[in-house]
Amino acid sequence: MSLLDPLIAKLGSIGHLSESDRNLLAALPITVRNVGANQPVVHQGDLPKSSILVISGILSRFQELTDGGRQLVSFHLTGEMPDLHTLYIRKMDHSLVALKDSVIGHVPHDAIHAAVSASSSLMALLWRATLIDAAIFRQWMTNNGRRGPAAGTAHLLCEIALRSKVAGGLYADGACDMPFNQQQLADALGISLVHANRTLKSLKERGIALIERGRLRVLDWEALQTAAGFDPTYLHLKADS
Amino acid sequence: MSLLDPLIAKLGSIGHLSESDRNLLAALPITVRNVGANQPVVHQGDLPKSSILVISGILSRFQELTDGGRQLVSFHLTGEMPDLHTLYIRKMDHSLVALKDSVIGHVPHDAIHAAVSASSSLMALLWRATLIDAAIFRQWMTNNGRRGPAAGTAHLLCEIALRSKVAGGLYADGACDMPFNQQQLADALGISLVHANRTLKSLKERGIALIERGRLRVLDWEALQTAAGFDPTYLHLKADS
DNA sequence: CGAAACGTTGAGCTAGTTCAATCCTGGTGG
DNA sequence: CCACCAGGATTGAACTAGCTCAACGTTTCG
Numbered sequence: 001m002s003l004l005d006p007l008i009a010k011l012g013s014i015g016h017l018s019e020s021d022r023n024l025l026a027a028l029p030i031t032v033r034n035v036g037a038n039q040p041v042v043h044q045g046d047l048p049k050s051s052i053l054v055i056s057g058i059l060s061r062f063q064e065l066t067d068g069g070r071q072l073v074s075f076h077l078t079g080e081m082p083d084l085h086t087l088y089i090r091k092m093d094h095s096l097v098a099l100k101d102s103v104i105g106h107v108p109h110d111a112i113h114a115a116v117s118a119s120s121s122l123m124a125l126l127w128r129a130t131l132i133d134a135a136i137f138r139q140w141m142t143n144n145g146r147r148g149p150a151a152g153t154a155h156l157l158c159e160i161a162l163r164s165k166v167a168g169g170l171y172a173d174g175a176c177d178m179p180f181n182q183q184q185l186a187d188a189l190g191i192s193l194v195h196a197n198r199t200l201k202s203l204k205e206r207g208i209a210l211i212e213r214g215r216l217r218v219l220d221w222e223a224l225q226t227a228a229g230f231d232p233t234y235l236h237l238k239a240d241s
Numbered sequence: 242m243s244l245l246d247p248l249i250a251k252l253g254s255i256g257h258l259s260e261s262d263r264n265l266l267a268a269l270p271i272t273v274r275n276v277g278a279n280q281p282v283v284h285q286g287d288l289p290k291s292s293i294l295v296i297s298g299i300l301s302r303f304q305e306l307t308d309g310g311r312q313l314v315s316f317h318l319t320g321e322m323p324d325l326h327t328l329y330i331r332k333m334d335h336s337l338v339a340l341k342d343s344v345i346g347h348v349p350h351d352a353i354h355a356a357v358s359a360s361s362s363l364m365a366l367l368w369r370a371t372l373i374d375a376a377i378f379r380q381w382m383t384n385n386g387r388r389g390p391a392a393g394t395a396h397l398l399c400e401i402a403l404r405s406k407v408a409g410g411l412y413a414d415g416a417c418d419m420p421f422n423q424q425q426l427a428d429a430l431g432i433s434l435v436h437a438n439r440t441l442k443s444l445k446e447r448g449i450a451l452i453e454r455g456r457l458r459v460l461d462w463e464a465l466q467t468a469a470g471f472d473p474t475y476l477h478l479k480a481d482s
Numbered sequence: 483c484g485a486a487a488c489g490t491t492g493a494g495c496t497a498g499t500t501c502a503a504t505c506c507t508g509g510t511g512g
Numbered sequence: 513c514c515a516c517c518a519g520g521a522t523t524g525a526a527c528t529a530g531c532t533c534a535a536c537g538t539t540t541c542g
Binding site for chain 2: 497498499500501507
């Protein structure tokens with residue numbers, strides 16, 4: 001039982017992990033830290049020397065606009081590394097915040113670099129993780145653009161549900177954590193707070209899905225998927241996809 | 242003088258390329274092909290066994306929605322590899338099209354994999370290239386979302402101008418290629434064709450920038466940057482950023 | 483209990499959409 | 513050389529999705 005287990009599980013869900021890669025990961029040095037809800041973790045402009053691992057809780061990345069507006073660009077569940085990209089892009093062009101009380105670990109870049117040069121299969125898997133990240137960005141782009149608010153919201157809910165399911169244990173009885181307030185949901189979809197509220201209301205009234213006390217409950221998975229135009233291909237969950 | 246020179250130049254613009262890495266790149270096998278404007282290059286669902294290099298021209302990636310709408314998610318200038326990510330994510334979750342008559346090369350994955358395992362610095366640079374891609378996605382997400390149509394359009398123009406400038410020779414006398422029609426511009430920004438037209442009109446009337454015969458002409462760089470809230474950090478053009 | 487944060491609702495307004503016509507440009511065939 | 517055509521650009525006008533403003537309800541937690 002290691003603090004790195006969530007990472008091992010996550011990487012195992014997107015590709016094959018050999019015994020030796022598993023050991024390499026388990027041996028990574030990690031410094032644990034608690035962060036409270038809405039606490040900043042990394043700032044735009046920072047030059048991190050380590051990458052964050054989400055051990056429990058949920059983090060989110062966001063860009064801040066000159067007019068004070070915010071665009072959330074991603075959220076990160078247990079086992080994910082939100083700023084893994086700082087391995088090869090030193091300067092943060094966005095910020096990282098905890099959406100609920102979370103436990104995170106700092107893993108020094110040096111150690112990851114060493115692990116990556118020791119195993120090309122591990123390198124491939126970590127690279128793949130950042131590529132899946134990018135695939136998710138593409139979908140969010142569409143959520144904010146052509147897909148439109150209604151379908152975009154549904155798409156985001158589909159994604160959260162599925163990613164939680166895959167993360168193992170985070171999805172049960174048709175429900176999973178989704179500790180965003182409606183302002184944050186709006187900031188992820190590029191719509192107004194009021195409109196986010198009304199979109200959720202509509203999903204609830206149609207018996208499709210609802211959010212209560214920070215948890216997403218999916219009532220009709222088929223309908224939600226249809227409303228979203230959701231195709232899970234982009235999450236590349238199978239090693240051969 | 243090799244067909245791989247554009248790639249070497251591109252990678253050199255985002256990091257340091259050693260002599261031996263340069264040689265590794267120059268030795269990559271490549272099959273050249275001409276594609277006409279609006280011709281598809283790779284389709285959603287494909288499982289490519291090679292990656293594309295843009296030798297000249299401009300390509301674009303896009304997602305197709307169930308209602309027939311399109312979301313452009315990126316465009317790619319000379320020296321870029323639009324589907325480099327298929328190295329570690331086999332299945333295309335979007336399509337690739339040429340926006341103007343272009344010359345492209347196919348570089349087999351096998352050869353790239355071999356080069357990457359031969360040189361960890363080259364691996365780092367290619368990985369970095371995909372990470373910068375992702376950083377651009379984040380900005381486009383904001384273009385489609387919180388930034389709003391006016392600033393988003395300006396931001397896109399800034400990005401095209403700067404990337405063309407860096408690509409070397411593509412930007413001269415305040416102008417560079419930008420062979421999108423207004424429908425494609427609208428599809429990149431998630432707005433209507435009419436609105437895209439009016440946004441461009443406004444930029445022209447204010448003496449900031451204009452598009453004529455497939456070329457972008459920047460009249461007032463300062464004003465364009467201000468209108469966009471443009472901060473070039475995200476392009477990570479310097480090796481230490 | 484009371485305060486603070488979050489969620490919900492109504493009403494009026496506006497940015498952006500749709501529809502549809504017209505104009506412009508470059509390319510083609512006679 | 514010119515008439516014609518197709519794709520793209522531009523414009524006007526009516527409409528509406530989504531926004532802002534502002535109030536009020538609800539939950540959480542000290």
